[in-house]
Amino acid sequence: MTRTKDPRAAGLASLAGLIADETRAACLLALLDGRAWTAGELARRAGVAASTVSEHLGRLVAGGLLAEERQGRHRYVRLADARAATLVEDLAAHVPPAAGRRAVRTLREAGVESAMARGRTCYDHLAGRLGIALTDALISRGLLRQDTGFALTDAGVDWFATTGIPLASAGRRPLARACLDWTERRPHLAGAAGAALCRHALDAGWCERIGSERAVRVTPPGERALSALLGISPGALG
């Protein structure tokens, strides 16, 4: 018999418990790129046996943080929705930066790391120096304001419309939301507008993914478009 306890506290504790394991945390961080991973990929990434990660994924799915999709002998898994991604992002943003340091060993690792710092996806929006540059440009042009909160201005809504980026007013998801970048330690545009911008950038060929990682690179046409539409100089993305 368990003593009469607060169910709110129990819910909070069990939710936090889902993330409170290093292996599960590593899976969630990997999945923050917004794409679907197989169980085996996550096991290799986390450095544990396949059987171990299988049990972890079962718990994360049961807890509603992940959605799964079976295809043949593969089990694809991804973050359940934008809410789950926000949860992980928010929590990760509270991790003291000192804990994020990591010794870079090989040249290849250094290359991947600098590409990630330059530009990457963060669930469904753009992050890294690219994300910061976009956010700064939107702010300096009066399309987004960050001084009194975090919201698009009317001019900002117009800009999306005239630029041809559809802003789906999807359900209850906020249009603009701040997401704290962990390499830059500064907020950048997330939410429905951030997702729309990212999708358009990939669709229109402004950016392309590098290899199978979550890093993205700005293409030459993308440089021209960003310069023309937002006055972003290519040097700002170096």
Next chain:
Amino acid sequence: MTRTKDPRAAGLASLAGLIADETRAACLLALLDGRAWTAGELARRAGVAASTVSEHLGRLVAGGLLAEERQGRHRYVRLADARAATLVEDLAAHVPPAAGRRAVRTLREAGVESAMARGRTCYDHLAGRLGIALTDALISRGLLRQDTGFALTDAGVDWFATTGIPLASAGRRPLARACLDWTERRPHLAGAAGAALCRHALDAGWCERIGSERAVRVTPPGERALSALLGISPGALG
């Protein structure tokens, strides 16, 4: 020798681990009222021995979530800062609502519960129906916008100034932030502006705390002020 792991994942897991215990979660939720509690009060609240809660508080302080202050034979403990409060709020907002249900047994409990639903503090800002009414009033008067994010408008900044509520541009804390209310399941005003509004409401006698709980009540002068300044009818707070 521990295998080469991601220090980011380790940091995330250990942070979540601080919250991933029902007793610690209960303490954090109790401390969400923004005031300082003694170790004994928290022990009684959580239904565990004093020695148990003592160890938990030690871990929470070491983890940076709580700040402590010793006074004589008492150990006062409170949330370390607005960041820590936001962390707990955010996480609690993701707890499925079904987990929040709780059987109300006594008449006294029902009274406390309805008073809390009417108005309460959430760390340093106002929540409950009172918080929602304030937020709605600010939005309908064009002082706050929620449709494209969450930010004060220029008119909103002016309103605070002319009403005599100082908006300290304190450090990096955002002026306006959305906090999801767990009784109303709707966002209300938090951040520096929410804190300033709450402090002013208590200082000016618009509201007063009920007993030693976190519930607050609107006073008659407060009703007049809220009606005159924001057009909030007393009925909206019923």
Next chain:
DNA sequence: CCCACACTTCGGTACCGGCCGAAGCGTTCC
């Protein structure tokens, strides 16, 4: 000066949960 009180430290217990390897199951490829 002594007792009551709030809290902490310590020893001990019980339990939960992460991990692995082996075996089992279904899919895909040759």
Next chain:
DNA sequence: GGAACGCTTCGGCCGGTACCGAAGTGTGGG
């Protein structure tokens, strides 16, 4: 059809930790 592959289930091991009561420490009151 058989072999390789990806994943899951199971049993067992191990470490970490939540919990308590009892004893210890320091403060405040009578």
